[in-house]
Amino acid sequence: MDTQVRVGLVGAGSWARRVHAPGIAAHPATVLSAVWTRRPEVASALADEHGAKACGSYTELLEQVDAVAFAVPPSVQSELACTAAEAGKHLILEKPLATGVEQAQRVAQAVSDAGVVALLMLTLRYAHRTRDWLRELTEKGGWTGGSARWLSGALLGNKYGNAAWRHRIGALGDIGPHVFDLMDAALGEITSVVAARRDDDGLWHVMVEHAGGATSTASLASRLPIMPTAIEFAVYGEHGLRTLSREPNAEAASFAALLDDFTAMIDSGAREHPCDVHRGVHLQRILAECQKLAAH
Secondary structure, eight states: OSSEEEEEEEOOOOIIIIIIIIHHHSTTEEEEEEESSSSSHHHHHHHHHTTOOOOHHHHHHTTOEEEEOOOOOHHHHHHHHHHHTTTTTTTESSSSSSSSSSHHHHHHHHHHHHHHOOOOOOOGSSSSSHHHHHHHHHHHHOEEEEEEEEOOOOSTTTTTTTTTHHHHHHHHHHHHHHHHHHHHHHHEEEEEEEEEEOOOTTTTTEEEEESSEEEEEEEEESSOOOOEEEEEEEEEEETTTEEEEETOOOOHHHEEEEEHHHHHHHEEEEEEEOHHHHHHHHHHHHHHHHHHHOOO
16 A cells, blocks of 8 residues: 555553554554543553554544544444444454444444445454465365364453453353354355353353354353363364364464455455455344344
8 A cells, every 4th residue: 555544443451452553553554543442541551652642532533544443342332333434434343243233234334335444353264374274175165064162261361351341242242253253154154043052151052054054063151261262163074174273372463464454455445355344244143143042
């Protein structure tokens, strides 16, 4: 790109400090221009660290940027993202996109109406290891089933344990988008949730069906005393078994890859992407179906 994309960051929590702010500031095609949170002193500290401006209001931030990166709870994101899209700003969105399907659809509609770029921060999908794995699966074909296991103690520790919104949405809302997105990409579009169960400690077991007839299962937990987090994906079929584990400490590299795609889309005028806002709506529907089945 001839000029850097001016990005405003909304939020200053752990993820914003560790991934968003340094990633945007370091990428050659972006500059961290502004930071806004509802806590002015926190915004000022993060902005000063990266040579950005701390804004006194969300409106002020929108006036100074080309794009907005969100690192806030889904209930806050869905509302603010619509306003940003309507103002013509490109969006980097966290998962889940919203707290419900209707809210997610409103964000997607605002993005479509404005014709802006909107990518969802599905960390695993941007990792080189994942992209290579999915490429091989596509080339081989013939996969009939799979499983995913993401067992974590993240909400028991200091890094995320104080995030009240993560406790509210639990493992399904926090981990589920990553898991369902990747199994969907590996085995075909998830067309229905066959079964979903949540125990009293927040452990989820889910079975889904994919287009073409494949099925997969997922176990999700964020309050188990497991360190480091146990993450494994597997698919099987006529070519045997293929597994994938998460690359350790790959968040920064994944975010850089997202920014590569994000800025290239802005530059080229492309608006469709495997992890765009419409993907967020699809995943929101899966989460809602899991909740509905588990409530029965």
